[in-house]
Amino acid sequence: MPQTFYEVLWIFIIYAFIGWCSEVSYAALDRGIFVNRGFLNGPYCPIYGCGVLIVVVLLTPLKKNLLILYLGSFLLTSVLEFITGFVMEKVFHNKWWDYSDKPFNIMGYVCLKFSIFWGLACTFIMLIIHPIIYGFIHLIPHIVGVVLLIIIMTGFAIDVVVTVSTIVKFNRRLKVMDDIAAKIKVLSNQIGENIYENVEEALEKSAEFKEGHAEKIEKLENLRHKYDELLSKKNAVSSRLMKAFPDMKSKHHNEILQKLKKINIRK
16 A cells, blocks of 8 residues: 555556556557557556556555455446546546447446456456555655656646647537538528538539529538538547547537547548
């Protein structure tokens, strides 16, 4: 069990890194490609660091009872995953993972299959891995460890700011695209032509048609141009997040998000 804040930070960082490695390995086996599966850009998954830290702090006194250790790990990691998924959806208006298609799930945030896996994984960590990790932490000279932690946590904080800022801008982009799409549909209906998907089709109509609807066709062209620009706009962080969370859904602009995901995941 960690005795100091120094040890707490090291446990968090080490298991966040191990969790990232596990996620990347799983994605590589499942999808056959390298995918940075972390929410953040760096090589760490904070939910793993938090999960193991909570298990270590709360269950170390009970680790000799294998059944209690497993059940405690099962429950604590499930609660953490549920709270994390729920809070992230409320804060960012996106559902980052969805277990709704899996049996015995709770609101799509947790499911029995992965809860069983997390319970087994944390039990193994507590009995086999953590004593080694804890010993390794004490092998690091304290001054060196403090300096490394300052560097790592500074990078971590910057990463959080960059990622959150990108998500906020990305959500604004989805909203703008949704608004443009709605305006295109309205204008298309007003001129009585189904040109939402293809403005060029209207331009091929007769001169009389174009003259009678010139202003609306021009607006359609401009809106479609803005829409296409936003659709093709590239951002490394948002593209990575869409690849990292292929089941991600937007609470308010899901149709647009799915289009963007198809474009990014295809690359």
